[in-house]
Amino acid sequence: MYHTWMRYFTPSPVHHRLGLVCLGVGLQHGTLPAVGPRTLDHHVALVISSGSGWFRAPDGRRRTVTAPALIWLSPGVPHHYGADPETGWDECFVDFTGPATTTYTELGYIEPDRPVVPLADPDGARGVVGRIARAARRGNPLLEVETSAAVHELLVALRRARADVAPDGDPVLQSLARDAFKALSVTEHAARHGMTPAELRTAVRRGAGCSPKDYLLGIRLGRAKELLAATELPVAAVARRVGYDDPAYFSRLFTRRVGTAPVRFREQQGRAVPGGWSQQVPDPERPPTLTSLDGTAASGGPAAPGGTAASGGAGAGT
Structure with a gap:
């Protein structure tokens, strides 16, 4: 048994000029049927978050895929893959294309030469895919731009999730x-x-x-x-x-x-700031804000001299 949900899109020529466009999104799980052999004309990022299966490369070699893992499907490259027929797997995928894929490949975010990439944690990527899925509701006027921005975010999330990258970076x-x-x-x-x-x-x-x-x-x-x-x-x-x-x-x-x-x-x-420029990264949940009339910062923290919320940190000139 398996469950499948997917949506496909056809962005206009003007949306393609965004650099990346989303062509489809899907979430599936269970003992899914094998895919291929086939060849696509666009990229697909396939995230396996649980379970196992197999992937057959163009050279005919078959390798085991164990979650969490990423499978890159590249345009013009034949591929063949499937979930284990006994245990199945949990997958989500995003189809995408655009001229920016060349730059992302050059920067190492897309890896055509490494079609199966072990992941340390797929949750970040699955979160982005979930946002694409929510944007895919019928009649969403922001669909193409919203999903295009999410593809950029997905590539960053997948780059960060690679098992060969330490949590704190290289x-x-x-x-x-x-x-x-x-x-x-x-x-x-x-x-x-x-x-x-x-x-x-x-x-x-x-x-x-x-x-x-x-x-x-x-x-x-x-x-x-x-x-x-x-x-x-x-x-x-x-x-x-x-x-x-x-x-x-x-x-x-x-x-x-x-x-x-x-x-x-x-x-x-130039914006010279008396006392220096804070080096402390603001808390996204409590960003610096204008103070309220009683002198207390609207975000809940104490007010700093000059009427802005105190942010701390060393000055830029130190």
């Missing part, structure tokens, strides 16, 4: 982020990890979808923007804070990557 990436503002070359970063530069490049490419240089640059420029926007530090001082001893080189690099010079960015975004 330790190599964490260490690089911690040392990002030190004036170290890629070779020196690799040596600190007991790696060759090639090994470091492979690890960062797999974990972040980019080179170590680009990974570090993104962190440095993000911090530089914060300092330019929230402090009055000279550009040369900002450059030193984020790891560049040569302010002229920093300015050229910033201009080339951001599209505007540091001084111009400050003119556009």
